[in-house]
Amino acid sequence: MRRAPLRLLVNSFHTRQYRFMQQLTDSQNNSPLSARVSDEPGRREQRATRVMFFLAGFATAVWAALVPFAKLNTGVDDGTLGLLLLCLGGGALVAMPVTGMLTTRFGCRKVIALAVLLFCLILPWLAVIPDTVLLAIALLVFGIGVGTTDCAMNVQAILVEKAAGKAMMSGFHGFYSIGGIVGAGAMSGMMSLGLSPLAASLLSVLVAVVLLLTHLAGLLTYANPPEGPAFAIPRGAVLVLGLVCFAVFLAEGTVLDWSAVFLTEHRGMPDAQGALGFACFAAAMTLGRLTGDRVVTALGPQPVVMLGASMAVAGLMLAVWVPFWPVALLGYALIGLGCSNIVPIMFSAIGRQTSMSQAAAVPAVTTLGYFGVLAGPASIGFIAHHSSLSAAFLVVAVLLALVGLSAKAVKV
Numbered sequence: 001m002r003r004a005p006l007r008l009l010v011n012s013f014h015t016r017q018y019r020f021m022q023q024l025t026d027s028q029n030n031s032p033l034s035a036r037v038s039d040e041p042g043r044r045e046q047r048a049t050r051v052m053f054f055l056a057g058f059a060t061a062v063w064a065a066l067v068p069f070a071k072l073n074t075g076v077d078d079g080t081l082g083l084l085l086l087c088l089g090g091g092a093l094v095a096m097p098v099t100g101m102l103t104t105r106f107g108c109r110k111v112i113a114l115a116v117l118l119f120c121l122i123l124p125w126l127a128v129i130p131d132t133v134l135l136a137i138a139l140l141v142f143g144i145g146v147g148t149t150d151c152a153m154n155v156q157a158i159l160v161e162k163a164a165g166k167a168m169m170s171g172f173h174g175f176y177s178i179g180g181i182v183g184a185g186a187m188s189g190m191m192s193l194g195l196s197p198l199a200a201s202l203l204s205v206l207v208a209v210v211l212l213l214t215h216l217a218g219l220l221t222y223a224n225p226p227e228g229p230a231f232a233i234p235r236g237a238v239l240v241l242g243l244v245c246f247a248v249f250l251a252e253g254t255v256l257d258w259s260a261v262f263l264t265e266h267r268g269m270p271d272a273q274g275a276l277g278f279a280c281f282a283a284a285m286t287l288g289r290l291t292g293d294r295v296v297t298a299l300g301p302q303p304v305v306m307l308g309a310s311m312a313v314a315g316l317m318l319a320v321w322v323p324f325w326p327v328a329l330l331g332y333a334l335i336g337l338g339c340s341n342i343v344p345i346m347f348s349a350i351g352r353q354t355s356m357s358q359a360a361a362v363p364a365v366t367t368l369g370y371f372g373v374l375a376g377p378a379s380i381g382f383i384a385h386h387s388s389l390s391a392a393f394l395v396v397a398v399l400l401a402l403v404g405l406s407a408k409a410v411k412v
Contacts, residue, residue, distance in 0.1 A: 048218025091143025170292025
């Protein structure tokens with residue numbers, strides 16, 4: 001038997017190797033995961049996620065600075081203003097249930113970009129609209145933009161955190177708090193320098209649009225593929241996650257709307273200093289969220305939820321039972337620090353639960369949480385009217401205690 005020349009053997013080997021590599025490449029290109037691998041979230045996506053959380057907090061703070069001017073322009077009383085503010089919340093609640101479906105179909109980038117541009121378009125008009133009906137419509141649309149952004153950025157945050165393989169959610173939510181602080185400070189500073197509310201809001205919108213455009217490439221062009229209906233009634237672990245967010249957001253809304261009243265009417269603090277209660281709460285919450293990822297990594301999510309809820313309950317007890325306003329300020333700081341990482345941990349848990357598809361779970365949890373924001377002021381006022389403000393705070397403390405007990409049940 002004659003031996004094949006060495007050159008023929010080498011050529012044959014290279015030919016077969018080429019065919020094998022070509023088949024392997026073709027199979028990888030045809031794989032449904034191939035497009036996703038090249039789009040795997042990294043540092044650019046992490047920065048973009050932080051910026052979107054910042055913009056959501058920034059826009060909310062800009063609107064908060066415009067509220068007195070909106071009331072003045074329309075000439076409404078406090079009761080009508082309260083109904084107008086419900087239009088904002090109503091718009092957000094309308095948008096949140098369908099946002100999961102939109103991100104699944106169009107990706108996070110398109111949904112977030114259009115939502116941010118929508119609230120940027122509406123925001124300056126809120127400073128000058130003279131008609132009550134037009135203001136109600138504008139607030140409804142503004143709420144749709146903010147609510148869609150809120151829900152879609154959490155979808156992106158879950159995907160980015162899972163790709164990173166480490167706790168990042170508290171840091172993302174911390175940038176929402178930073179955005180609120182910067183937005184409030186910027187509006188106050190610009191108007192103190194003599195700029196009109198319209199000019200200040202236009203400059204704020206310009207900053208927001210620039211930040212969006214410079215970080216657009218970091219927004220994901222996809223979301224999780226649909227694994228069921230895009231919207232569904234929350235059930236199983238998702239229902240527990242949503243109820244926890246409801247309780248924590250209700251507590252946050254209580255401090256936001258009632259801390260100044262409690263300090264000035266029940267603890268003898270001067271009216272001019274009444275806002276210090278929320279300032280202590282917000283500062284502690286921001287600090288807690290910016291350091292929260294390291295704390296969650298070190299202790300684990302369950303202990304952080306249980307410890308945080310206990311800390312918040314202790315803060316409420318201090319505020320209610322110790323009749324000195326400096327102690328009440330310490331109590332509000334403990335509430336902010338205790339609550340700071342609970343909601344981010346709940347959103348991280350959405351990415352691990354199997355009760356519902358992520359596309360349906362994120363809107364469900366966000367919507368339940370937002371109900372807490374809307375229900376908080378009214379429910380506390382109702383209880384305070386029929387009993388006392390201290391009794392209303394104790395009801396919130398009971399809800400937060402239940403949050404701590406739920407940590408094991410939901411297996412965060």
